[in-house]
Amino acid sequence: MSTVIPVPTAATPLQGAREQLAEACAVLGYDQGMYQMLANPRREVTVSIPLRRDNGTVELLTGHRVQHNFSRGPAKGGVRFSPAVDLDEVRALAMWMTWKCALLDVPYGGAKGGVQIDPRQYSTAELERVTRRYTSEISPVIGPERDIPAPDIGTDEQTMAWMMDTFSVARGHTVTGVVTGKPISVGGSLGRASATSRGVVHVALDALAHAGIPATRARAAVQGYGKVGRDVATFLDDAGVCVIAVSDQYGAIYASNGLDLKALRQHVDATGQVPGFPGGEALDGDSLLELDVDLLVPAAVESVIRADNAPRVRARVIVEGANGPTTPAADRILADNRVLVVPDILANAGGVIVSYFEWVQANQAYWWSADDVESRLADRMRNTWRRVLDHATANHLTLRTAATCLAVQSVAEAHKIRGLYP
Ligand SMILES: NC(=O)C1=CN([C@@H]2O[C@H](COP(=O)(O)OP(=O)(O)OC[C@H]3O[C@@H](n4cnc5c(N)ncnc54)[C@H](OP(=O)(O)O)[C@@H]3O)[C@@H](O)[C@H]2O)C=CC1
Numbered sequence: 001m002s003t004v005i006p007v008p009t010a011a012t013p014l015q016g017a018r019e020q021l022a023e024a025c026a027v028l029g030y031d032q033g034m035y036q037m038l039a040n041p042r043r044e045v046t047v048s049i050p051l052r053r054d055n056g057t058v059e060l061l062t063g064h065r066v067q068h069n070f071s072r073g074p075a076k077g078g079v080r081f082s083p084a085v086d087l088d089e090v091r092a093l094a095m096w097m098t099w100k101c102a103l104l105d106v107p108y109g110g111a112k113g114g115v116q117i118d119p120r121q122y123s124t125a126e127l128e129r130v131t132r133r134y135t136s137e138i139s140p141v142i143g144p145e146r147d148i149p150a151p152d153i154g155t156d157e158q159t160m161a162w163m164m165d166t167f168s169v170a171r172g173h174t175v176t177g178v179v180t181g182k183p184i185s186v187g188g189s190l191g192r193a194s195a196t197s198r199g200v201v202h203v204a205l206d207a208l209a210h211a212g213i214p215a216t217r218a219r220a221a222v223q224g225y226g227k228v229g230r231d232v233a234t235f236l237d238d239a240g241v242c243v244i245a246v247s248d249q250y251g252a253i254y255a256s257n258g259l260d261l262k263a264l265r266q267h268v269d270a271t272g273q274v275p276g277f278p279g280g281e282a283l284d285g286d287s288l289l290e291l292d293v294d295l296l297v298p299a300a301v302e303s304v305i306r307a308d309n310a311p312r313v314r315a316r317v318i319v320e321g322a323n324g325p326t327t328p329a330a331d332r333i334l335a336d337n338r339v340l341v342v343p344d345i346l347a348n349a350g351g352v353i354v355s356y357f358e359w360v361q362a363n364q365a366y367w368w369s370a371d372d373v374e375s376r377l378a379d380r381m382r383n384t385w386r387r388v389l390d391h392a393t394a395n396h397l398t399l400r401t402a403a404t405c406l407a408v409q410s411v412a413e414a415h416k417i418r419g420l421y422p
């Protein structure tokens with residue numbers, strides 16, 4: 001096959017995702033037709049969500065569900081509640097889900113959803129109404145064999161319980177397999193809540209060892225103190241890594257001898273934000289990315305490491321807890337500076353791996369122990385890390401290009417063998 005794929009220059013997450021795909025297609029020798037098919041989602045749904053506020057006024061919100069690919073199984077991916085949600089962002093996130101599931105050999109395609117809303121500005125009752133209406137609107141395209149949502153930024157297990165209930169009420173029976181990341185009492189899996197963070201830390205420890213840095217001598221900074229970042233900091237600390245800085249959207253906190261993470265957790269639970277923690281110095285959020293650390297874990301939003309700040313990144317290893325935190329231009333700078341970047345589609349896959357375990361358990365109505373979940377998660381993360389590293393080394397590729405090539409190849413094979421690419 002010829003390799004005439006114009007490489008787009010990325011200014012948005014979608015352009016970045018397409019640039020990564022174009023590079024993988026070029027390495028794999030795929031033609032423009034295959035690139036086009038994989039660069040575009042199979043199905044997109046945009047919905048209006050009328051919301052009656054607690055004060056009686058009505059607002060109209062917008063939501064999306066993008067199903068990027070189904071060739072390996074039902075679509076799968078989180079639902080984001082954030083003011084930054086737009087269709088292109090959801091398209092990029094859905095594409096990365098396809099690669100993530102393929103790379104980890106989880107039998108799903110990729111999807112993502114989102115509602116443009118700042119959840120902090122709404123009451124719990126309002127968020128329940130938004131969630132139920134969004135679920136009703138997208139329910140024709142979701143289901144255990146079609147597309148299975150899960151939590152992402154601004155959503156949590158309560159959101160998933162409302163989604164499952166809304167979907168189940170319309171069907172007339174309980175459908176536990178329609179979403180994952182549910183509370184344990186309604187068919188959630190042990191270990192799902194911390195799975196993304198555990199997976200990030202399994203890979204981070206292997207990456208540090210590969211870089212010749214003993215965990216007990218490593219210093220780390222974590223951007224984002226939500227469902228992923230908070231537990232990443234704790235699990236790194238448990239492994240003997242000294243966590244010297246963390247941040248949220250309001251700012252960062254820094255302590256050169258390591259943060260007292262238990263006290264920090266109590267502070268954030270009490271105040272709702274990282275800044276103001278008395279056990280460290282205040283730092284602006286962007287400076288955290290440029291600290292002199294061995295390990296940097298971006299675990300917040302996309303495009304935080306860009307061409308403008310990448311030259312100042314001093315971390316030796318970056319493990320992407322977030323989806324899309326590094327732009328392609330920054331990737332090139334980091335590679336030139338010999339920074340080891342463990343890409344999102346590998347690093348943060350622990351969440352979807354245990355979502356898959358949850359779906360399997362729900363479909364069989366048979367529940368595994370926490371140890372079973374954890375050991376199967378660790379095996380899958382660490383084996384895939386080794387597979388990506390070996391592929392990168394053998395073919396002189398970055399870890400991102402190696403991981404994307406392995407994933408894209410698996411999806412393309414499924415297309416070809418099913419005859420979806422005549
Ligand atoms: N949850 C999961 O299972 C998975 C999540 N991911 C990815 O991990 C990332 C984080 O998700 P998750 O933890 O679930 O989301 P949460 O909503 O639980 O937390 C997001 C965190 O990021 C912070 N944040 C937002 N913007 C910035 C910023 N500019 N600088 C620093 N911090 C910021 C938020 O701050 P504040 O608290 O102040 O709002 C919050 O602490 C996302 O990219 C998501 O797609 C990937 C795989 C699975």
Ligand SMILES: O=C(O)CCC(=O)C(=O)O
Nearest residue numbers: 077078150152351352355
């Ligand atoms: O658990 C899932 O199904 C998906 C989690 C997710 O959205 C992600 O990995 O980015």
